[in-house]
Structure formats: structure tokens, C-alpha cells
Amino acid sequence: MPFTEAIDKLGSQSPVGAALSSSEWSDLPVELRENAFFSANVESLRFLQSAQDSIGDYLAANVKTLADGQTLLATGSRAAFVDQMQKRLAAMGVARGDGGIQDITSERRLGLIFNIKTQQAGDYGYWRQGMDPDVLNEFPAQRFIRVLDVKEPRLSHEEFQDQVYLKTDPIWARVINKDFGVPWGPWGWGCGHDVEDVDRDETEELGLLKPGQEVLPEKKFLNTNLQASINGIEPDLLDKLMAVFGNKLTVDKEAGVVRWNEPALKEALAADVSPVRENPVSDAIDSKVHGNLAKQVDAALAAIDQVHDDGSLPEIPLRSTARNLYGYFQPQIVDDGITANYIAIRPDGAWPALTTVHEVGHFLDLEAIGAKGGFASMDGDPLIQEVLAAADDTDAIQGLRERFARLQDETTKYLLRPEEIWARAYAQFVAARADSPVLTTQLAAAQAAEKFRQWDAADFAPVAAAIEKMFLQLGWL
Amino acid sequence: MKETDFIQELIVEIMQQGYDRKTAGDYAVLIGDTPVTDARGQVLVMDGRRRVATLQPLKMFTAE
Numbered sequence: 001m002p003f004t005e006a007i008d009k010l011g012s013q014s015p016v017g018a019a020l021s022s023s024e025w026s027d028l029p030v031e032l033r034e035n036a037f038f039s040a041n042v043e044s045l046r047f048l049q050s051a052q053d054s055i056g057d058y059l060a061a062n063v064k065t066l067a068d069g070q071t072l073l074a075t076g077s078r079a080a081f082v083d084q085m086q087k088r089l090a091a092m093g094v095a096r097g098d099g100g101i102q103d104i105t106s107e108r109r110l111g112l113i114f115n116i117k118t119q120q121a122g123d124y125g126y127w128r129q130g131m132d133p134d135v136l137n138e139f140p141a142q143r144f145i146r147v148l149d150v151k152e153p154r155l156s157h158e159e160f161q162d163q164v165y166l167k168t169d170p171i172w173a174r175v176i177n178k179d180f181g182v183p184w185g186p187w188g189w190g191c192g193h194d195v196e197d198v199d200r201d202e203t204e205e206l207g208l209l210k211p212g213q214e215v216l217p218e219k220k221f222l223n224t225n226l227q228a229s230i231n232g233i234e235p236d237l238l239d240k241l242m243a244v245f246g247n248k249l250t251v252d253k254e255a256g257v258v259r260w261n262e263p264a265l266k267e268a269l270a271a272d273v274s275p276v277r278e279n280p281v282s283d284a285i286d287s288k289v290h291g292n293l294a295k296q297v298d299a300a301l302a303a304i305d306q307v308h309d310d311g312s313l314p315e316i317p318l319r320s321t322a323r324n325l326y327g328y329f330q331p332q333i334v335d336d337g338i339t340a341n342y343i344a345i346r347p348d349g350a351w352p353a354l355t356t357v358h359e360v361g362h363f364l365d366l367e368a369i370g371a372k373g374g375f376a377s378m379d380g381d382p383l384i385q386e387v388l389a390a391a392d393d394t395d396a397i398q399g400l401r402e403r404f405a406r407l408q409d410e411t412t413k414y415l416l417r418p419e420e421i422w423a424r425a426y427a428q429f430v431a432a433r434a435d436s437p438v439l440t441t442q443l444a445a446a447q448a449a450e451k452f453r454q455w456d457a458a459d460f461a462p463v464a465a466a467i468e469k470m471f472l473q474l475g476w477l
Numbered sequence: 478m479k480e481t482d483f484i485q486e487l488i489v490e491i492m493q494q495g496y497d498r499k500t501a502g503d504y505a506v507l508i509g510d511t512p513v514t515d516a517r518g519q520v521l522v523m524d525g526r527r528r529v530a531t532l533q534p535l536k537m538f539t540a541e
Contacts, residue, residue, distance in 0.1 A: 319540035325483035328510040328538055333521055333528075338513055344540035350480065362511050375511070378525040410488065410502045411481045414509050423510075449480065 005125030007059050010117070012225070013037040014265045015048035018244050022189075027237060029228030030173070030181035032249075034221070035260055039113055042104060045272040050088045054081050055117050082110040087282045090302045119186045124221075127184035130167055130197070131217040139197040140215045141166050141208055144176065148192030157193055164198050166208055168218045182221065227252075227259035280305040281360060284313035285343070289320045293347040296438070300356035303434035308476040310368050318343045318356070327355035329362035337373020340366055350449065351442035354427050361426030365419055369474070377418040383470045384422060390466035391421050394459045399452040415453065428454055429467045483510075487537050494533055504530060512538045 016036040018025075025033065025040060037052045056062075057074035058081060064074045075081050089105050097103030101112065130136060144160045146153075157176065165171050172183035179188040187193045203209050220226075230238065230251065238258070241249055248268060250261040282301040289297055297318060319342055321327070326349035332341040343359045345352055362375075369384055370376025376384045391397050397416070404412040414420060431439035447454045455463065471477045484505050491501035504522045507529060513521045515531075520538070522530040 321538075321540045323483075323537050323539055324486050325510060325537065326480050328512060330538060330540075331511060331513045333513055333515050337526065338523070341514070342540060344538075359510070366511075374526045410506050411484045414484050414506045415481070417506065417509060419511060420509060446480075453480075 003059060003122060003125045005128045006118075006121040007056065009124040009128075010037070010052065010056050010059060010121045013052070014260060014262060015045045015052060015269060016245075016248065016260070016265065017043040017045045017048055017268075019043055020244065026179065026181075028241065029233060029258070031226035031228040032258070032260065033180075034182065035226050037117075039104075041102070045269045047085075047088065047094075047104075049269060051081075051085060051113060051117075054084050055114065055121070058114075058118065059121055078111055078114045081114045082107050084283075085110045085113075087280065087301075087305075090282060090298050090305070096298070116186060120180070120184075123185035124182075127167075128222065131222060133217060136167065136215050136217055137200065139167075139199050141198040141203040141206070142195040143198050144187075144193055145196055146192055147194040150190055150192040152190070154188060154191065157187065157191065161193070164203070164206055164208065166203070166215065168215060183218065225259075227257040230256045230258055233258065279309050279312050281308075281310045281313065281364075284310065284315050284363075285360070286315055286317045288317050289345070289347070291347070293320055293345060293352055296347075296352040297345065297356050299436060299438040300353040300360070303353075303436040303439050304357060304360060304430050306434040306436070307430050308471050310364065310476060313363065313367050314340060316340045316342050316363070318345065320344065321346050326350065326352070327359045329359040329366075331366055338366060338375070339373075351446050353436075353438045354431060354442040354446055357430045357439065358423045358427040361423035362419060364426070365422055369470075375419050377422040383473060387425060387463060387466040387470055388418050388421060390462045391425055394455055394463060396452045396455045396459055397421065403452070424454060425460075425463050425467065428460055429464050432457070432460070432464065483537065487535070490535055490537055491532060504532070508535075514538075 013034075013036055016038045018038065019041055020038075022040040025038060037048055039048065039051070042048060054075045058076070062074040063071045073080075075084065086105055086107075094105060096105045099106045099108065101109050103109055130139065130142075141164050143162060143164045144157075146161055156178070160176055167183070170183075173181055177183065177185075177187050179191075180186065185191075185194055198206075200209070204211055209215065230253070233241075238251070241258075242251070247264045248261050249258060251258045280301075281304045285297075285301055287294060287297050287301075321344035323346070325346065327343065327345040329343050330341045331338045340363055343356070343363065345356055345359065349355055365375045365377050365384070370379055370381030377388065400412055400416050403409075404416060415424075428443060431443040443454065447456065454460075468477065487505040487508065488498070488501045491504050492498060496504065507522050507524055508520065512535065513523050514534075515521055518534040520532040520535050521528055522532060
């Protein structure tokens, strides 16, 4: 069952990007931190929004429906979150780093984000439930207990271990949780402590309350729209905050408070041009390759994700092949027609990234365009027929037709197959539209390698327009 | 190696299954770089949704 308070907590936070370290973020007033969804040294609002959405899906146990009608959790686990974020980052053109904690693409860093955000939201939820007046007076205190052994226990927590304090005691936020400054967990970076409820009888026995004494909830953090007192901020820090965040912060001198400027935060998010796809093609490709080919595939998928969405594709593996062709798309026959099986790419082909896009073009032709069970390009699907008709009028295709009329050779005949014209056109469309130096270079190489294989830019323009029209009709742009 | 050289190699491999040059050429064009297989790994020569022939597994389409 979804944990409403935890979900609400996450929803009360706005993505705030800044090149601030963990230490610099911790200098901010807790009221500002609690209303912000941030991660150290992350400036991309789109990434933060994606991470927040994904964690929200996890907390709410949201489901997504696949093309075949099956449903599954949108973000079912920490591993799923890491996988989704790595694909998002790749789609945004963020290259893999050294795998360390500073590397935003690393499993370690993304896993830490997931752990901290879910624990913060969950522990806030428990704290908030504990502030319900009836619950609070039934269980007015809590005990600080160790639940996980850690490599380096912090000495400052040892003295509080197994100690009991009222839930409303400021010691929780001010002394015990110095890292985050809030009266709920996590109780610090790498901390293995948690709290357990202590009932009224024991609380009174410990002398923390007089018999029958009422406890009033701590109201400060119950308000999800927090603002910090200017008096609590050093002038130098306030100047620094204004320099970093500009109009995203509102300083209300009359009221003596500083708070996030929600309209400015929303405007900044909308202005972030990094595209985020609801159903990116990269989600459907389970890459099984390594080394340089993995980089080529990542670049190809990132470029595709830049250019368009795909509706919803089944997930297939992408493998390596050592055979004498640059790549292929392997479909399989099943009871109700043809379905996708896998893609294979040759690592030492002349243009592996372009080949990857080309084979993805076949994948889309089969699974995402037109009726299920066959290739739209061969089924006479009206949408893709407009693209093929536009291609047919180009100098490149006319050149191939003339060549075939003269040579009657299988290679040219193959290049004139509708599914093959589509895949080459799709690859050129992505290469031309994406901001991808790898694809730009490889497209140029393919254009130079064989006449009429690809189109020159002017010749291709009507084909690109037709693909764009089709993608708009499919809702992919 | 040119990208489209594989078509000629595919024709040779199909001919090794006993087909003549013309038939193997027609099949290679239809198979292209989208080889449809069945559950036994046999390659189905398809023209759209129509099955034209069934070939034994082809080495050309082997992934790692």
C-alpha cells in the first residue's frame, strides 16, 4: 500500500539544480533544503525531475502498461531506478565516468540517491504519522537504536544509542541529526541508526512526562511550504545563495524570511532543453555488449532518445556479432506473426553507431509502426508509405533504380527493399537531427563509402519532412 | 569489407544448402539484415507476411 505521507513529502519538493557540494548544500537553512529535490553538484533540472518522478513511482508503487497489455511496476526496485537513470543520463548525452561516488552515472552514486531519497521520504512519513495528536500521546517518545552495523560508527551517535527522548525534543534535529537537521532519519550519512516508539507508560517511568501530561506536535515541519528566517542566515551566506540561485530564491525582508520562488523554479525547469522521453527507445534495448561497442551503442541510443519517443516497445537484447555483416535485426515467427528477438552489431564495422540506429529502424518498423505481427514498410502501412514515397522521388533511390536496371544485381535489389530504404532513411534522420558527433562522422563515412547508399542533405530533406510528419502523427515528437 | 558484401556471402551460404544461384540470390535479398527465425533456429524466407521457404540455420546470423 502506498505510503501517502512519504509520497506527499517527495511531492512537496521542487527540483533545484546547483553546482554545490554536499557540504555547501548542508550550509543552506534546513527549511530550504527540505523543500528542494537536489543532489550534490547536479545542475540538470531535467535529471532531477526524472529522478524525483522515478522515486515517486517507486514510493507510490505506480504501474505501467506494456504494448502487449501486461502491467508491471514503473520503478520496482533500487536496481530499476539506477537502470532508468543511467538511460536518462545517456539520453541527455552524459558520458559514463569513473564509476566513483562523484560520477552521476555510477551505480554507486545513483544507488545512494535512491537510498537517501526513499529513506528520507519514508522516515518523514513515519515521523509525520507520529505527530498525529492521538499517536503522539500514546507513543510520545522514541529510542535511538542501531539497526545496521557500519564500517565506521560515528562517535557522536554512540552516546545517544539506546537513549530515549520525546519525539518533540529539539535534540533529534539539532544534535543527533546534524547532517540533515531534521527530526527524522536517515540520521546522518552512512548512519546505521533508526528509532523505535516508546509508549506513554515507559516515557512517564523515565520521567520524560508527568502522568497525563499532554504532548503537542512539533508544527514546524508539518508545514510542507517552508521558509527560513533571514535572522538565522549569515549575511555572507545569504549573498552567496542569491548569487547561486538568483531569482529562484525570494527574500522577503518585510516578513524576514527567505523561501524558494516556485514560479521561477517551474520556469527554469521548463526552460531546461534536455529532452526526457516518456518511452525512450533506449528503455527497450538491453545492451549486452562491452568496450568500444558499448560506447557506440550508448551514443546511438542517446541520439535516438534526443530525437524521438517510441510509444512503447518490447525489450530486446543487443548483442555483438563477429560475422561478415555490420549488423542485423533478428525477428522470430510466433503464432500471431513476427516479433522482435534481438539486434546484433559487429564491433569492427565501419560505422557501428549508425548501424545500431539502422537496426533500431527495423525494430521500430516491426514493433512500433503499423499493425502488429509484420513490418509496416512491407504491410503497406499508410504512414510509412508516405516516407517511402518521398524517398522514391529522391536522386539516391532513382540512382539505385537505374543501377539495378543496368546490373540486375542482388545487392542493389536488396538496397531497394522498402524495409531497407526505411532503415537507412531512419538512420540518416536520427544522425541529422541529433547532436551527436559520432553519428555525424559515421553518416559522412557511409555517404562517402557507396554512392546512393545514403542521401545528400538536400536530396534527403523531403524524406526527413515525411518522417517528421509520421513521428508527429505517432506522437513521438 | 564493404557493408553490402554480406549479400554475396549469404548467397554462397544458401547455395551450400542445395539451392541454385538464382534462388539463393532471391532468398538473400528477401532475408537481408532482418533474418526471421523460428523456434528451431531455422531461417524463414519471408516476403512480407508470406513464408517463401524455410532454410537451415545460417552461420551469417550468429550473435555472441
